[in-house]
Structures are given as C-alpha cells and as structure tokens.
Amino acid sequence: xxxxxxxTKIYSNKKGDFLALDGVSxxxxxxxxxxxxxxxxxxxxxxxxxxxxxxxxxxxxxxxxGEEITAMKKSELRKVRQSLGMIFQDFNLLMQxxxxxxxxxxxxxxxxGKVEAKKRALELLNLVGLEDKSHSYPAQLSGxxxxxxxxxxxxxxxxxxxxxxxxTSALDPVTTLSILNLLKSINQxxxxxxxxxxxxxxxxxxxxxxxxVIESANIVKNGLTKDIIGHxxxx
Amino acid sequence: xxxxxxxxxxxxxGTMETLYMxxxxxxxxxxxxxxxxxxxxxxxxxxxxxxxxxNRILGxxxxxxxxxxxxxxxxxxxxxxRMVVGTAIGSKAAVVPLVIGATPFVARMxxxxxKELDKGIIEAAASMGCSNMxxxxxxxxxxxxxxxxxxxxxxxxxxxxxxxxxxxxxxGGLGDLAIRYGYYRYESELxxxxxxxLVVIVQxxxxxxxxxxxxxxxxx
Ligand SMILES: Nc1ncnc2c1ncn2[C@@H]1O[C@H](COP(=O)(O)OP(=O)(O)OP(=O)(O)O)[C@@H](O)[C@H]1O
Ligand SMILES: [Mg+2]
Numbered sequence: 001x002x003x004x005x006x007x008t009k010i011y012s013n014k015k016g017d018f019l020a021l022d023g024v025s026x027x028x029x030x031x032x033x034x035x036x037x038x039x040x041x042x043x044x045x046x047x048x049x050x051x052x053x054x055x056x057x058x059x060x061x062x063x064x065x066g067e068e069i070t071a072m073k074k075s076e077l078r079k080v081r082q083s084l085g086m087i088f089q090d091f092n093l094l095m096q097x098x099x100x101x102x103x104x105x106x107x108x109x110x111x112x113g114k115v116e117a118k119k120r121a122l123e124l125l126n127l128v129g130l131e132d133k134s135h136s137y138p139a140q141l142s143g144x145x146x147x148x149x150x151x152x153x154x155x156x157x158x159x160x161x162x163x164x165x166x167x168t169s170a171l172d173p174v175t176t177l178s179i180l181n182l183l184k185s186i187n188q189x190x191x192x193x194x195x196x197x198x199x200x201x202x203x204x205x206x207x208x209x210x211x212x213v214i215e216s217a218n219i220v221k222n223g224l225t226k227d228i229i230g231h232x233x234x235x
Numbered sequence: 236x237x238x239x240x241x242x243x244x245x246x247x248x249g250t251m252e253t254l255y256m257x258x259x260x261x262x263x264x265x266x267x268x269x270x271x272x273x274x275x276x277x278x279x280x281x282x283x284x285x286x287x288x289x290n291r292i293l294g295x296x297x298x299x300x301x302x303x304x305x306x307x308x309x310x311x312x313x314x315x316x317r318m319v320v321g322t323a324i325g326s327k328a329a330v331v332p333l334v335i336g337a338t339p340f341v342a343r344m345x346x347x348x349x350k351e352l353d354k355g356i357i358e359a360a361a362s363m364g365c366s367n368m369x370x371x372x373x374x375x376x377x378x379x380x381x382x383x384x385x386x387x388x389x390x391x392x393x394x395x396x397x398x399x400x401x402x403x404x405x406x407g408g409l410g411d412l413a414i415r416y417g418y419y420r421y422e423s424e425l426x427x428x429x430x431x432x433l434v435v436i437v438q439x440x441x442x443x444x445x446x447x448x449x450x451x452x453x454x455x
Contacts, residue, residue: 052362054358054361054362074366078364078365078366079364080364081361081362081363081364082363082364084362085362086359086362086363088355088358088359090353090355092353092355092356092358092359093356093359094356094374094377094378095356095378095453095454096377096378096380096381096451096452096453096454097377097453098453105360105363105373106363106364108373109363109364109365109369109373110364137453138453139453139454139455153363157363163362
C-alpha cells in the first residue's frame with residue numbers, strides 16, 4: 001500500500017543543513033494501523049509528510065499502491081492526495097466554514113456534485129457522531145469534536161489511507177481513547193489503512209498492529225506491535 | 236440659512252466628488268493591490284509558490300511607491316494622468332494618482348491579513364489535493380475575509396485623506412473646497428463644515444468596517 005524506499009530528507013536553510021531522515025525504508029500493508037513512535041525531533045512528522053509529499057524527500061522514493069508518487073507530475077499528485085486523508089495535531093479546520101462545509105470542502109475540490117456532496121457529508125457526520133453540530137463553526141467545538149470533524153473531512157473522498165500526525169496529542173486521555181476507537185472502527189469497517197505518528201506508547205498499544213521506532217532520523221526497530229513492545233519491556 | 240443658500244450646493248457637490256474619488260480608487264486599487272498582496276505572500280520561502288525573484292521585485296516596487304510622499308506623487312504622475320484620462324484636472328483624473336498611491340498600500344494590507352492565517356490550514360488544503368489557485372481562492376482569501384474587510388476600511392479612510400490632498404491639483408471634492416474657500420478666502424464656517432462632513436464619513440466607514448468584519452467572523 002505505502003512503500004517508503006531509502007528516503008532521506010535534508011532541510012536546508014541559512015543556518016545550514018539538517019538531516020531529518022537518513023535513508024529510511026518502511027512498508028505499510030493494506031489494512032495496517034501502523035504506529036510511528038519516537039521522541040520529539042526524531043523525524044516522525046517529516047516521515048509522514050513524505051508519504052503525501054507535503055515534504056519532498058531529498059533522496060529516495062515513495063510508492064502508493066505500486067505507483068511512484070515521487071516521480072509524478074503535480075496534477076497527478078493532487079489526484080493521489082485525494083486518496084490519502086490526513087489529520088493533524090491542531091486540526092487545521094477552516095475556521096470561517098461551518099462543520100458541514102468543512103466536510104464538503106474536499107468533495108468540492110474533487111469535483112463531486114452539490115447534492116451528492118451534501119449526502120456524503122451527512123453520512124460522515126453520522127459516522128463521527130456529530131449530527132447535531134452540522135451548522136456549528138469550529139470555534140464553537142471542543143478539541144475532540146474538532147478532531148472528529150477533521151476525521152470526517154479526511155474520509156470524505158473515501159481515501160485508501162489515513163495519515164495521522166499526533167492526532168490525539170492535544171486531547172485529554174478520555175477523548176484520546178474515543179478518537180482512537182473511532183479510528184479503529186474506521187479501519188475495520190471501511191478497510192482504511194492508517195499511519196499514526198505519536199510519542200505516546202499508549203496510543204501504539206491501544207490500536208496499532210505494527211510499529212516503527214524512530215530515533216534521530218533513523219528507524220531503529222519495526223515490526224508487529226506485540227514483538228516491539230516486548231522488546232521495550234525487556235529494556 | 237444664508238450659509239446653506241450660499242454653500243449648500245457646493246458642499247453637496249464636494250461631498251459627492253470626494254465619495255466618488257474615494258470609492259472608485261478603492262475599487263481599482265484592490266483590483267491591482269489584492270493580487271499583488273497575494274503574490275507577496277505566496278512567493279515567500281516555505282509558502283505555496285516560493286520565488287525569491289518575484290518576491291523581491293514586487294517588494295521593491297511597493298516600497299519605492301510607498302516612500303514617495305503622496306503630494307509629490309500627485310504632481311509627478313500628471314503627464315501619465317493626461318495620457319490615461321486626457322486631462323489632469325477633475326475628480327476623474329484624480330483617480331489615477333490615487334490608485335497609484337493606494338495600490339502598494341493595499342498590497343501591504345492584504346499581505347498582512349493573509350499572513351495572519353495559520354500555515355497549518357494551507358497545508359491541510361494541500362494534503363486534500365488543492366491546487367495553488369484553489370488554496371488562494373478557497374482557503375486563504377475566504378479565511379482572511381474578516382481581516383481583509385478591516386483592511387479595506389482602513390484603506391478607504393486613507394484614501395479619503397489622499398483625495399483631500401488631490402484638491403491641491405484641482406481634483407474637486409471637499410479638500411478642494413477647504414483650500415479654495417477656507418485657505419484663500421478665509422471662509423472659516425465653510426472650513427468647519429467641511430471638516431465635520433469628513434469626520435462623519437470617516438466614522439461611518441470605520442464603523443461599517445468594524446461591524447461587517449465582526450459580523451462575518453466565525454472565530455469568536
Ligand atoms: N522546515 C524545517 N526546516 C529545518 N528543520 C526542520 C524543518 N522541519 C523540521 N525540521 C527539523 O527536523 C527534525 C525532525 O522534525 P520532525 O518535525 O519530523 O520531528 P518530530 O519527530 O515530528 O518531532 P515532534 O514530536 O516534536 O513533532 C527536527 O529536529 C526539526 O527541528
Ligand atoms: Mg511532529
């Protein structure tokens with residue numbers, strides 16, 4: 001489903017170069033809930049942002065469903081991005097659009113007709129349990145509710161993959177658990193492959209079947225969660 | 236009463252001319268200034284269309300135009316005004332220097348409004364497959380609308396001031412009245428009324444700007 005091949009990312013600015021990913025390879029299979037865990041600054045966000053090319057790898061290739069997206073034209077890449085939903089730590093909702101219009105936004109971009117988009121948006125609102133908030137604005141919602149809207153929005157175009165960058169880091173433990181459960185049910189009922197970036201082992205333990213541990217620009221360990229966790233417990 | 240009989244007509248005419256000059260130049264300067272402001276933002280490093288060259292050239296043009304005092308610009312562009320309008324006198328002609336003076340101002344206002352926007356929102360839009368144009372039209376501008384509205388009221392007020400200065404070169408309007416009657420003929424009463432009218436117009440625009448901006452803003 002997702003194949004990251006020898007990806008190196010160097011950030012260059014006036015102060016010099018910074019190696020954020022050092023020849024990282026990773027394969028995520030269909031149906032996985034793949035956790036990427038590591039300390040702050042390890043390169044987790046950089047890695048997940050290389051999957052939809054929000055960040056261009058300096059070297060290396062990224063494949064989605066066998067197609068090399070690092071070699072695609074901009075217009076092709078935009079199409080692929082519509083099949084890769086993404087959610088963020090601080091939600092990144094459109095603050096001047098209400099909930100239903102936020103969910104409709106990616107449908108509008110994908111050229112889905114008005115009637116159909118509305119129907120789809122209502123379905124998604126149902127899925128994330130916010131039927132009664134369709135005309136609220138993001139500023140009127142709690143963090144957990146905002147993340148639900150973000151999830152609904154990310155799922156609007158029936159993506160194959162959902163990328164989550166610290167999606168629960170701004171939320172309290174109870175809300176975190178409810179969001180994780182929602183992600184899990186999305187994975188099971190819709191077959192959406194999920195990549196979750198986190199710095200909390202708890203998140204990995206709760207929903208990830210696989211995990212990669214990233215440490216100063218390298219993946220130092222990856223595999224089934226139960227094996228990796230066992231390893232951690234030993235250490 | 237006598238005052239109204241004597242000056243009522245020219246006051247109304249002057250007010251209309253001021254409003255005409257102001258709003259015509261606001262509209263036209265946004266036509267040029269809005270895209271310039273957008274370009275100033277999107278061509279920055281780490282934005283959606285980074286280009287050092289475009290950013291520098293545009294920034295320099297804006298800075299140069301803004302550093303010329305308006306009263307000098309007014310006179311300096313007279314030949315150009317003649318070329319465009321056919322004359323350099325009257326309210327219509329004054330729109331030319333007003334637009335030249337206001338466009339870089341608008342560009343900076345738009346730039347600062349758009350820069351308030353959280354970069355995360357732009358990134359989210361990109362992750363959904365938006366093109367750069369879609370990011371500009373469907374995300375950056377609508378999300379900045381409350382701030383852009385406030386900016387437009389500040390621009391309008393600035394242009395009222397500029398349009399009064401244009402009175403010096405015979406543009407008509409309230410500034411022209413103040414100079415001809417207040418300055419050359421010592422009609423202090425007329426001068427006072429002119430000032431009152433200007434204050435009222437400015438207050439009204441400020442109030443409308445604040446009101447609309449607040450009304451459309453969904454952030455609070
Ligand atoms: N645009 C950038 N320019 C320069 N350096 C950057 C840039 N983005 C990230 N970095 C650096 O790359 C390293 C990895 O960043 P990244 O955001 O991937 O870390 P992270 O693992 O997600 O950390 P966190 O848990 O704090 O989010 C950091 O040291 C960071 O300072
Ligand atoms: Mg991060």
